[in-house]
Amino acid sequence: MSCVISDDVTDAVPLVYADSVDIPVLFRDGPAKRPFKQWRTAKHRAWTTPGAFPDKDGWYAPTTTWREIVKAATEVGRDVTPWLHQAPQLARGELVARVSPLYAYLGIHDVTPKHPLPHTSGRRLTVNAVYEHGTERSAKSMLGYRLGMTMAEWACRSLMGLGQTWHIEDGGPVPALESAFKDPVRTLPDLWGLHEAENTYWLIEAKGGNVRKNRLTEGWEQLEEGTKVLHAYDHRRILCGASVQPQGDLFVTIDHDHHPGQPALPVNGKPAPAPSSPEDHLGESDDALLATARAQMLTCLALRSAPPSRLRTVALTADRSTRRRSADGLTTPLERDPISRAMRAAVRAESPSDDEQARRTITRAIGLDDFLTYRIPGTELHLGMSRRLFAACDQLHYEDQAIAARTPGLRAEDQRIADEPADEEVEEQRRRTQRRVFREAQEQERELIQERLRDAYVDGGDRQWRDLLPGQQEPRLDLDDQPDLLEAATPETYLALRRDDVPHHRR
Template identity: 60%
Template structure:
């Protein structure tokens, strides 16, 4: 699955992916995508460049022709449900050989139909199909919930990071300066002059960190928490508002999981017990459906709590938001060779020397 995500999202430009068993892209087709009698692919996503839905099946391990044929059959079953929409079928097979070689195969097939963007204009009940969900957080609870869930792994990584490895970076509090534009999903901060100017001004006025923190806020700088993800060259981050929203959503999901039989570790089958893999998978599928049903049933109440956390987060300090109760170091310095970018609520940085030579 990791190789499939890498290939589809980072090589071919697909956006966020979702498990198809949660209902697929169209609420009207939800019951068909959740039918346990159907053998369907793993994931779906929206490719905004193609204006087409993608149905994706991942096969791993000792991949052979029979497993790939099975994957293609699953994709065709999904295509029967999504036939009225423009969509593409993607089959990825990843295999590691005994000598350590890794190979990846990708088969694809495009199907014509109604573009998702046209369907979105016709019905407000469909998922947001254009732009970055963060750009719509201010007036859409669906966008806020989507952004919080998309950033959940980043939130969990930062929440558990050693204190000395996280820092707060100054980013313009004017969200309109780093909405999706310049032909990409993020805005390079070197193109947002206000951020660099305010950083320089705050550095020049005082060397005391607490004074800098108060001054930078009064000048219009927000402080995004950032953390270099271990094993990668990326430093990722997010605003206080989004961090608070992620924390609230995580708490709500944990409460639902506690009430869902089978999801707790003590409910899992002991490894040395004999088991029928098909029955185990069917049981796990039922448990996941029950969990998703509970999420959907409580969605309105949870969305209100997440919204409140998001709005209150802007007024809270990192000391209040972080479990260790300590304020992270504020970084307003210039770092030659560091390429920074931001969206409305997130931050990404990478050193130029860490990029592939052709991308520098």
């Protein structure tokens, strides 16, 4: 079976999409006063260093997509999966918590900056009328937290090429310093990551909402506390402030400095790979596979616990090279993948819609792979992944379950029911201890887990979905042409939303 793709489908697609927005970003060498109105009046530079830290401070105006932003929202933050082994359906609730504040309170408006740049969308994020006129302070704080974490993840990973981020309370980047990073007395930054091209650790603190200098100064102090622990190693301190207020544009300040020291430790004795996403190295790196599986566990558990009738698969080209990290970020909008669309059309033309098995056979023969997807209830998102990544995540879930069974307090049935509310500080210390014990057990078994994940990943590519899913049903293969669906993908993950589900556009 072969598919002939006409020449016109490979034409370049414009870089501005239906959900494109411009995000003003200000780089500076330390916390300062709120740059009032400069996000609209200052002269901005075009973003010309994708996947790298810029060589000059000042204002920039990168263009991204709402899809890229919500993907960042789903992946950033504390890993809660140790508590989901008895109730994996709660993963759906955590995804709702990460995404829904953004949908509830953000909107889009058209802007005409004082110094416009070519090839931008002319649209920016802002807060919507509900936030402006009807939202209480506590709800605004909720948006501030989620917005800060999301935009820090977006800025560091999508914009500047940082690898996977991790919550710093899990132990930080250097094994010998884990106890210091886990010390509950220290007030440390939120996240850390490794920038592979720089071979440098990044410490990241996120602030969001109506961010003013006092909050940024507080965040800088947290970063300085992190430097006291990591002082022997070369690292950047990154303070991301995602600010938005009524009638204004969402903009990001990135206050930073570079602390010199010895280079980052090699992973398993290997030098750092070329700048990219961990997903670009799943075939050859066990560390990248484990990191990616860990980052996608929420989505995996949501898929695993979904009602079988609501699961479906979508066809994407099996050639992952078309979906590697690009200048625009981690995701590839499928508007830029006309080959997949043409191949889907070829399968539709070759086989009737009522012959599901024939369509699956042709799909694989033609060079397409079917990704499992599910619309997460309470969000506007369809999330999904490939068979081989799902198989690796499922194996990791099994390994985590075994560790949780041996870790006191992690299973639902081990949770005590107090007669009266416990002291919050005591409870937080108890939860930190549980996470520490769990992570230490994971690290002790790391090599064995990686070996099993590799086997699952390799075998998963040749298995049927009914062999991988608990319900042992084959999801419907969806090859329909849906012009209103905005799809995006990475080598092994999938995300989609409908045009009508982009935040409200105030005109």
